[in-house]
Amino acid sequence: MWRRAAKSSSFLPLLLQLPKHDASLPQRFTTGFPFHAPFQEKGGISPKQVAPLITFVLGGPGSGKGTQCAKIVETFGFKHLSAGDLLRREMISDSEYGSSILNTISEGKIVPSEVTVKLILREMEASDNQKFLIDGFPRSEENRAAFEQIVGAEPRFVLFFDCPEEEMVKRVLSRNEGRIDDNIDTMRNRLKVFEALNLPVIDYYSKKGKLYRINAVGTVDEIFEQVRPVFEACEQEAK
Numbered sequence: 001m002w003r004r005a006a007k008s009s010s011f012l013p014l015l016l017q018l019p020k021h022d023a024s025l026p027q028r029f030t031t032g033f034p035f036h037a038p039f040q041e042k043g044g045i046s047p048k049q050v051a052p053l054i055t056f057v058l059g060g061p062g063s064g065k066g067t068q069c070a071k072i073v074e075t076f077g078f079k080h081l082s083a084g085d086l087l088r089r090e091m092i093s094d095s096e097y098g099s100s101i102l103n104t105i106s107e108g109k110i111v112p113s114e115v116t117v118k119l120i121l122r123e124m125e126a127s128d129n130q131k132f133l134i135d136g137f138p139r140s141e142e143n144r145a146a147f148e149q150i151v152g153a154e155p156r157f158v159l160f161f162d163c164p165e166e167e168m169v170k171r172v173l174s175r176n177e178g179r180i181d182d183n184i185d186t187m188r189n190r191l192k193v194f195e196a197l198n199l200p201v202i203d204y205y206s207k208k209g210k211l212y213r214i215n216a217v218g219t220v221d222e223i224f225e226q227v228r229p230v231f232e233a234c235e236q237e238a239k
């Protein structure tokens with residue numbers, strides 16, 4: 001089971017002491033690649049951590065993120081964490097955030113970072129897997145910064161499913177999953193939010209050399225043939 005190096009009540013100050021750059025984090029996020037946590041509890045025995053391998057999966061609404069994630073899980077054994085699914089689950093639970101998540105999703109806006117990061121982190125900590133596909137997050141620069149600060153890790157690489165708007169609209173309107181946000185009015189807002197807030201995140205990772213752009217038009221299998229080599233290369237690097 002992957003664990004953050006410190007507990008939630010006390011980890012923030014510790015993380016704030018870390019250098020901004022991820023040099024203190026493992027240089028290679030590989031399975032079974034142990035590293036000494038940069039922060040150790042005072043007087044404690046040095047804990048051996050296995051760094052998680054994190055991949056962010058980005059793209060507009062309906063670009064095929066969830067569909068491709070299912071294939072990546074099947075082929076490469078990642079744990080799939082869809083931020084949207086986690087929020088929808090939280091929304092229908094008794095959570096204090098339920099009604100505000102409902103309103104935010106209905107309007108196609110972005111849920112506050114601390115809520116989403118908390119849900120993602122909870123799943124990561126509860127998982128036995130060390131390889132995480134984080135789907136549909138970060139959706140804004142603020143999301144990205146919150147994840148880095150709270151989780152204390154960066155993605156090894158980022159996939160971007162690049163899809164024309166008219167194709168995304170067509171797919172979302174025929175998705176048929178009964179989602180409150182799969183209607184034309186909310187979809188218009190989601191596309192605006194994607195362009196204004198999510199594209200800058202994609203640009204950020206492109207400039208860092210971590211972005212893999214995938215042409216999201218074609219059959220599911222054709223698209224997966226672009227995705228596959230990215231993960232194969234990652235596996236090779238881990239050997």
Ligand SMILES: Nc1ncnc2c1ncn2[C@@H]1O[C@H](COP(=O)(O)OP(=O)(O)O)[C@@H](O)[C@H]1O
Pocket residue numbers: 059060061062063064065066067068171172174175176216217218219220223
């Ligand atoms: N390559 C594809 N061609 C046509 N339809 C697709 C393709 N990939 C996914 N879909 C369909 O489009 C809809 C949106 O896909 P989904 O994976 O949910 O996208 P996202 O998670 O990016 O919103 C779903 O109904 C899905 O079955």
Ligand SMILES: O=c1ccn([C@@H]2O[C@H](COP(=O)(O)OP(=O)(O)O)[C@@H](O)[C@H]2O)c(=O)[nH]1
Pocket residue numbers: 059060061062065066082083084085087104105106108109110111112116135136137138139143181190
């Ligand atoms: O990190 C996230 C992920 C999702 N959402 C909200 O959840 C909705 C649905 O997200 P999801 O990723 O499920 O949609 P998709 O892009 O897959 O259609 C978004 O429009 C947002 O309102 C959010 O606020 N933060």
Ligand SMILES: [Mg+2]
Pocket residue numbers: 065066082084136
């Ligand atoms: Mg999705």
